Amino acid sequence: MKSLYDALPAYLGGKRRLVPLIFALLASRVPRSSWSHFTFIDPFLGGGSISLLAKAYGFEVHCNDVAYRSALVGHAVIANSSVTLSDADVALLFREPEEAYPRMAEERFSPSVFSHEHARFLDRGLHWARSRALPEAKRYLAELLLLR
Amino acid sequence: MVREDKSRKQRKRQVRRLENLELSPISLAAKLANDIALLVVERQNPEEQEEVPMPKRKVKDEESI
Numbered sequence: 629m630k631s632l633y634d635a636l637p638a639y640l641g642g643k644r645r646l647v648p649l650i651f652a653l654l655a656s657r658v659p660r661s662s663w664s665h666f667t668f669i670d671p672f673l674g675g676g677s678i679s680l681l682a683k684a685y686g687f688e689v690h691c692n693d694v695a696y697r698s699a700l701v702g703h704a705v706i707a708n709s710s711v712t713l714s715d716a717d718v719a720l721l722f723r724e725p726e727e728a729y730p731r732m733a734e735e736r737f738s739p740s741v742f743s744h745e746h747a748r749f750l751d752r753g754l755h756w757a758r759s760r761a762l763p764e765a766k767r768y769l770a771e772l773l774l775l776r
Numbered sequence: 777m778v779r780e781d782k783s784r785k786q787r788k789r790q791v792r793r794l795e796n797l798e799l800s801p802i803s804l805a806a807k808l809a810n811d812i813a814l815l816v817v818e819r820q821n822p823e824e825q826e827e828v829p830m831p832k833r834k835v836k837d838e839e840s841i
Contacts, residue, residue, distance in 0.1 A: 635811035638787055648831045655828040664819070685828070686820040705815040712813035718805045749801070769812060776808050 636701065637775050639675025647681050663687055676701035683709075700775065704768040711765035713773065720761060721753040721770060729755035750774060 633644040643650065658666070664686035670679045673693035683689045683706055691702050731751045738747035756762065757770035820826075 634790075635808070635815050648829075651828050652830040656830075660825055660828055663825075680815060680817075683819055684817045686825065688819070705812070708816055709818045710816065712816050713809040715806055715809075718809050719802065721805065722802055769809075769816075772812060773805060773808050776812070 633677050633680075635776070636675055636677060636680070636705075637697065637772070639698075642675035642677060644675065644677040647677050650678065651681060651685065660685075673698045673702050673706075676706060679706045697775065700768060700771055704765075704772040708765045708768065711763070711769065713766060713769050717762060717766055717770065718773070720756050721774070722749070723756070724752065725755050725759075 633647075636642075636644070666687055668679070668682040668687035668689045670682070670689065670691035673679055673691040676691075676698065679689050679691040679702065689706055691706055693699050693702065729751065731748075733742055733747035733750040733754075734744065738744050741747075742750065753770070753774045757767050757774060759767075762770060
């Protein structure tokens with residue numbers, strides 16, 4: 629069965645399967661009706677499933693992680709509650725930029741990790757995802773898309 | 777033989793599933809963007825609170841939470 633969390637990047641030690649139990653146990657200790665008055669602190673965001681459901685349940689969520697990959701999830705879907713990528717935003721990631729851009733995937737990880745074609749797409753996409761062509765919230769979503 | 781970890785197996789399955797969809801790269805990216813859009817949610821309104829049911833399936837190792 630498809631889960632809401634399928635769109636989150638896989639994370640070693642991720643809690644997505646335990647999330648229902650964690651919040652059910654919390655509800656047995658802290659009245660569900662009071663959750664929106666509490667702040668949920670997640671100092672090690674990881675894959676983001678706990679913070680994401682805490683926000684959906686009404687908590688004000690403060691989350692953090694030293695790993696950029698995790699922080700990206702936080703910026704893209706925890707801090708952001710309304711912005712999504714349009715088809716035009718997705719199409720932008722495929723456009724060849726006119727200016728020079730970093731080609732890290734192509735130069736360092738092709739062909740050992742990515743095919744030449746995939747590496748070029750990732751470099752192009754990352755260029756657009758980190759450029760000012762998109763507003764901040766969409767930039768994080770675009771990077772998360774490329775990570776997926 | 778080295779056993780593949782579960783997440784690697786899941787990842788392979790996911791890649792196979794996406795390949796079976798036979799989507800063009802841009803359609804695949806649009807599909808992933810739509811999946812990610814499902815994660816963009818508002819905080820639940822206190823007046824619309826749903827109960828949090830205890831999961832039916834027993835978790836083997838509750839102490840590992």
